[in-house]
Amino acid sequence: MRGSGLTRDLSFLLARAxxxxxAAGNAALAEHGLRVRSYSVLALAMDDIRPSQRDLAAFLRLNPSQVVALVDDLEDRGLVRREADPADRRNNVVVATAEGRDCFVSAQLAARAAERELHGQISSRQRDQLAELLQTLAFPG
Incomplete structure (x- = not known):
């Protein structure tokens, strides 16, 4: 099937990639009790941006109820905590705990190793080009 016209369809190629x-990310993160989505929430909670659950849902393109479930799970495991947003106390922001930071550091190493293996057939220059092109598509304007 690799010779079919579908293999020239950009949307199909993006979906397959x-x-x-x-799959590779979830397999690598499993030993840390994470999946790509929960890892993404933890990664954003690590930054100083202090995202709200609404911000996380919009950025990750997830339903807000999915984000609530992800944050609940990470919070139950002691990896993140919800704090009142100093700019608007009606909202909560998601912040990584010390345990969450430790988990993220080791999980990030596993995720990067899986990424290197998956992308091993393209050069570093091509990988940088691909990242730049995907950023342009993911964050237009």
Whole structure:
């Protein structure tokens, strides 16, 4: 089937590459009790941006109820905590705990190793080009 016209369809190629990437990422993160989505929430909670659950849902393109479930799980495991947003006390922001930071550091190493293996057939220059092109598509304007 590799010779079919579908292999020249950009949307199909992006979807297939995404599926392969998610599978490799989930396998690498499993030893840390994470999946790509929960890892993504933890990664954003690590930054100083202090995202709200609404911000996380919009950025990750997830339903807000999915984000609530992800944050609940990470919070139950002691990896993140919800704090009142100093700019608007009606909202909560998600912040990584010390345990969450430790988990993220080791999980990130596993995720990067899986990424290097998955993308091993393209050069470093091509990988940088791909990242730049995907950023342009993911964050237009």
């Amino acid at each position: 995404n599926a392969l990437s998610l």
